[in-house]
Amino acid sequence: MLSALVTSAETVIDIPAQPVSAVGDDAALVERARANDSGAFDELVERYKQRIYGTIYHMTSNHEDANDLAQETFIRAYKNLHRFKGDSTFYTWIYRIAVNTTINFLHSRRRRVQNHLSLDDVDARIQDDPDFIERTSGAGPASEVAANELMEQLNTALQKLSPDHRLVVTLYDIQGLSHAEIAKITNSSEGTVRSRLYYARLQLQQLLKRYLPERG
Amino acid sequence: MPQTPQPNDPQFDDLRKLLAMKRAERPPRETMDNFLGEFHKRLADEQAADAARRANSWWLRLRETLGIAPAVPGDEAFPALRRLLSLKRYEHPSPAYLDNFLMRLNRRLLAEQMHPVAFGERLRQSLTERPLAFAQVGVAFALTFVLTIQSYNYWQRRDASVTAHAPAPTIIAAAAPERPVQVIYDDARANVPQEEATDSAVMLVPTIGSRPNVHFVMDRVDITPKVYAASFNY
Numbered sequence: 433m434l435s436a437l438v439t440s441a442e443t444v445i446d447i448p449a450q451p452v453s454a455v456g457d458d459a460a461l462v463e464r465a466r467a468n469d470s471g472a473f474d475e476l477v478e479r480y481k482q483r484i485y486g487t488i489y490h491m492t493s494n495h496e497d498a499n500d501l502a503q504e505t506f507i508r509a510y511k512n513l514h515r516f517k518g519d520s521t522f523y524t525w526i527y528r529i530a531v532n533t534t535i536n537f538l539h540s541r542r543r544r545v546q547n548h549l550s551l552d553d554v555d556a557r558i559q560d561d562p563d564f565i566e567r568t569s570g571a572g573p574a575s576e577v578a579a580n581e582l583m584e585q586l587n588t589a590l591q592k593l594s595p596d597h598r599l600v601v602t603l604y605d606i607q608g609l610s611h612a613e614i615a616k617i618t619n620s621s622e623g624t625v626r627s628r629l630y631y632a633r634l635q636l637q638q639l640l641k642r643y644l645p646e647r648g
Numbered sequence: 649m650p651q652t653p654q655p656n657d658p659q660f661d662d663l664r665k666l667l668a669m670k671r672a673e674r675p676p677r678e679t680m681d682n683f684l685g686e687f688h689k690r691l692a693d694e695q696a697a698d699a700a701r702r703a704n705s706w707w708l709r710l711r712e713t714l715g716i717a718p719a720v721p722g723d724e725a726f727p728a729l730r731r732l733l734s735l736k737r738y739e740h741p742s743p744a745y746l747d748n749f750l751m752r753l754n755r756r757l758l759a760e761q762m763h764p765v766a767f768g769e770r771l772r773q774s775l776t777e778r779p780l781a782f783a784q785v786g787v788a789f790a791l792t793f794v795l796t797i798q799s800y801n802y803w804q805r806r807d808a809s810v811t812a813h814a815p816a817p818t819i820i821a822a823a824a825p826e827r828p829v830q831v832i833y834d835d836a837r838a839n840v841p842q843e844e845a846t847d848s849a850v851m852l853v854p855t856i857g858s859r860p861n862v863h864f865v866m867d868r869v870d871i872t873p874k875v876y877a878a879s880f881n882y
Contacts, residue, residue, distance in 0.1 A: 485741070485746060507757055563735055579738075593700075605733040605734065624712040626722070628703075628712065629720075631702060631703035631708070633725075
């Protein structure tokens with residue numbers, strides 16, 4: 433059982449966030465988009481919309497906000513495409529825009545109204561995941577409810593973190609980016625990323641105590 | 649052989665009554681049942697609050713900003729939490745949810761190109777998004793303005809003070825024309841023989857400033873000067 437869990441965790445976490453071959457394609461697409469080829473930019477949008485939306489959703493825990501901010505991200509990218517020098521990959525650049533847009537939004541939302549959480553769809557395959565089974569006492573008719581409840585608890589706990597801490601947890605533990613990539617995206621050092629990750633996890637460990645084993 | 653005391657013995661009556669009173673003071677059973685759960689919940693909340701305080705302390709943030717964040721344990725310290733968080737990957741919108749994303753994006757881009765956002769509106773948005781940054785810039789401008797005014801006033805006052813307290817002769821001498829030097833001779837020593845006159849009698853009449861034509865009173869004069877003074881006739 434334990435080995436299955438470890439394998440499962442490694443499978444999830446070690447997935448490379450960006451296929452190596454896509455980097456070269458991105459550069460060509462960016463060049464074409466700069467030359468007013470609208471199809472090239474559409475291709476970039478199609479390529480990254482899911483990841484950008486996912487990152488923003490995990491940061492905001494709200495459908496509408498995530499959709500709106502993802503569009504805002506691509507609009508800003510389109511308008512500033514001429515400023516993209518190619519020093520970093522397009523992938524890092526678009527992530528940085530998404531992260532800045534989202535953090536600005538979160539700062540303004542914190543002052544405006546109480547956050548309204550809306551749950552995304554939970555994939556039915558979660559019911560076969562050994563980690564899920566272990567934490568919800570097995571699959572069954574009530575497992576869908578248990579899955580939704582678990583996701584709500586995870587989202588609530590994540591929303592209690594500061595935006596900076598939530599960002600590193602989202603990018604590292606959920607999206608599977610490396611420390612170096614996160615450091616580039618957040619324009620900080622790897623040490624800072626590791627430090628934020630550690631303190632964010634300490635908080636989450638306390639907030640999600642009931643889902644974790646005693647010595648986990 | 650002494651008899652072993654029993655709980656119901658009369659000598660324990662008072663104690664039994666006290667215990668009965670204490671039992672009556674006990675809270676209802678459900679309260680006690682929930683006590684442990686409440687205790688753990690509050691303990692977890694307080695521990696989470698402590699962790700949040702540590703994570704958001706200004707000292708840690710300063711060290712992170714300066715790039716000297718403390719060394720911390722890595723992934724190996726949180727295996728269970730990482731597996732739990734990895735379940736979030738199952739939470740995503742249905743495939744159809746983002747189908748129209750590109751169409752909506754193009755429509756919005758077109759609308760923005762046709763009706764560009766006014767400068768005032770963009771400023772308002774920026775203020776809404778980053779009021780703290782704007783406040784910092786505002787405070788910085790205000791401080792710079794106040795410091796500029798203060799330093800200007802200081803130098804003004806300092807210049808006035810220097811002018812008021814400057815030694816007048818220096819200023820006047822700088823602008824003065826050539827002044828005559830008056831040597832006062834001691835009549836009592838006027839008859840000193842020439843042989844007694846020594847080199848020490850060479851007298852330098854002080855001059856003010858760096859006048860090019862410095863006046864010397866040389867030795868080998870007929871009378872040795874004893875005292876001298878310079879006076880200026882303006």
